[in-house]
Amino acid sequence: MNTSGRPLSPSGERPFGIYVHVPFCSVRCGYCDFNTYTADELGEGATRATYADTAIAEIERAHAAMGDRQVDTVFFGGGTPTQLPADDLVRVLRAIDDRFGLTSGAEVTTEANPDSVDPRALATLRAGGFNRISFGVQSAVPHVLATLDRTHRPERVPEAVQWAREAGFAQLSVDLIYGTPGESLDDWRASLEHALALQPDHVSAYALIVEDGTAFARQVRRGEVEMPDEDETADKYLLADDLLTEAGFGWYELSNWARDETARCQHNGLYWNSDDWFGIGPGAHSHVAGERWWNVKHPVAYAQRLAAGESPRMDGEFIDADTAQVERVMLQTRLRSGHPVTELSESARNKLPALVGRDLITLTDDRLVLTLTGRLLADAVVRELT
Known part of the structure; x- marks a missing residue:
């Protein structure tokens, strides 16, 4: 029985997606804490x-x-999935379709770097069933790209986008990062204007976060780079929202804007709405029917287990009702559709008038929705509600 309030997939069950992790990158960026490796780091195996x-x-x-369960979305992420030959990505997608079956109109996305594709590869991907591509642009300013260890030239981005359009991709997304050390507000404006000139269907804009264990974290700790303060980061978010809104985009999640509802990333919606997905690849996470599990992290160990006919699963957990409730509040509060007031605890509902009074939320159709000020303070709002 569907009790989530979410639309059922065409197969009659909760929406279901498959995430395919491709752990390869040409260069490991200093800010990245994803499970990614260069070829030299991995060697044989x-x-x-x-x-x-x-x-x-x-x-x-x-x-x-x-068993049989149709797939509504497939997302190839990483790493840089397009470090693999396009024919290999198509083979993996075909295996998903052969074993599970893709629903009619299934969203099939691959991430790509602008310098990791060419017209032939994009045409192969599109002919093989991919219909959405997300380019990791991050910035249009050379010194910002250099700080981020990105390898592409800004002028390569329009070429890659044009090739993707010519190949027939129905949806095109651009990923940006703001808050890089040394990035001015004018630099960020230039990146936004560059992205909008590409006429994408979707834009993601993420604040740079310094994660423990990364090269960036070590540089910050040694005082070699200085992160921007919270006010500057907030100004950059506001600028992004202003320019994107003016260009006809609407926010639907804190860091994501789309031209219309059809351009929203359906796969990410599975995560935000606690639907079901199966993760393929080293370190990939899965979430199905209230159970969450994850694979061994290192690609060599992952490959060895599968070659031996063993499961790559490392560990997992069943999600109890209280944990599930907290996670729903954390994730759905970030959405423009908001979170149902009736699903909040009594103590959280008692805090709503004060949050409204501080212009952090509005109450619409019995759902709490973040205001623009609330979006800047979303983590604080979630703490109040959980």
Whole structure:
């Protein structure tokens, strides 16, 4: 029985997606804490040449464990999925379709760097069933790209976007990062204007976060780089919202704007609404029917387990009702659609008038929705409600 309030997928169940993690990058960016590796870091045992076959082996195990269930969304992330040959990405997608079956009109996304694609690769991906592409642009300013260790030139981005359009991609997204050390407000404006000139369907804009264990964190700790203060970061978010809104985009999640509802990322909606997804690849996480689990992290260990006919799963947990409730508040409060007031605890509902009075939320159709001020202070609002 569907009790989530979310629309059922065409297969009659909760929406279901598959995430495919591709852990390869040409360069490991200093700010990145994702499970990614350069070829030199991995060596033998987990190569780009063998990765598609390894991922397909896990897809076969996933189907054996779950049985028939149609897939509404597929998302290839990383890393840089387009570090793999386009034919290999298509083979992995075909394996998902062969074992599970894609619903009619399923959203199929790959992330890509502007310098990791060419017209032939994009045409192969589109012909093979990919219909959405998300380019990691991050910035249009050379000195900001250099600080972020990004390898592409700003002038390559329009070329890659044009190739994707010519290949027939129905949806095109651009990812940006703001708050890089040394980035001025004018630099950020230039990046936003550059992105809008590409006429994308979707824009994601994320504040740079210094994660423990990254090269950036070590540089900050040694005083080699200085992160911007909170007021400057807030100004950049406000500028993004102003320019994107003026260009006809609407926010639908704190860091995501789309031209219309059809351009919203359906796959990310699975995460935000606690729907079901299966993660393929080293370190990939899954969430199905109230259980969450994750794979071994290192690509070599992942490949070795599958080659031996073993599960790559490392650990997992069942999510109790209290934890699920807290997670729903944390995630759905970030959405423009908001969170149902009736699903809040009594103590949280008692705090709503004060949050309204501080212009942090509005109450619309029995749902709490963040105001623009509330979006800047979303973490504080969530703490009040949980």
